[in-house]
């Protein structure tokens with residue numbers, strides 16, 4: 001059993017129902033400090049879980065605790081300690097990358113943000129609007145905040161999916177180099193190495209595996225294309 005302060009997320013009988021389906025089905029889960037891979041096929045409930053954990057969707061039944069906080073009763077403390085990197089389609093399309101950099105610099109300080117921009121190889125794209133960027137570059141823009149932030153827990157949805165080779169390498173390297181004192185929950189429909197401490201697998205909104213990184217479980221989620229690379 002992990003020590004109490006090792007647990008960053010706890011869900012109790014968590015259920016989220018939509019009109020025609022159940023996205024999370026009576027989920028009892030503990031996620032520990034460190035790097036967690038949240039694996040599952042498309043539609044298995046990964047995004048819904050992260051939305052509940054970041055206070056964006058209320059459970060239909062059950063409860064969650066994130067860093068010991070109730071996201072629905074203590075949202076301001078939650079937002080100061082937890083960061084959820086949303087889908088890149090949510091980025092403001094008309095905004096220039098330089099404006100994103102300025103806004104984030106006001107929050108996290110220009111030193112941290114400039115370092116992140118450099119790590120992500122974005123210096124030559126600062127004048128462009130987000131809507132003009134390729135998917136890989138947009139993903140890199142979405143990584144400026146997690147790399148600059150001082151959050152204790154960062155959740156990311158599919159950070160490596162559908163990227164060109166250069167962006168994939170840059171982001172994978174940035175993820176591997178995250179400081180150990182920041183806990184990461186990375187949702188993905190394909191398995192990722194990246195020094196994973198805990199692997200959680202969801203299928204049809206239910207927990208099907210919870211434990212250390214397991215190659216046999218992971219390889220069921222490798223697509224034929226990933227197997228070639």
Ligand SMILES: Nc1ncnc2c1ncn2[C@@H]1O[C@H](COP(=O)(O)OP(=O)(O)OP(=O)(O)O)[C@@H](O)[C@H]1O
Pocket residue numbers: 018019021022023040041042043044045046047048049189
């Ligand atoms: N706003 C919504 N309204 C209705 N159904 C929804 C909504 N959001 C999610 N669902 C459904 O809940 C289930 C879980 O979806 P979710 O997006 O959490 O899965 P996922 O594992 O993140 O999938 P993906 O990898 O495709 O993003 C799916 O059946 C999905 O269609």
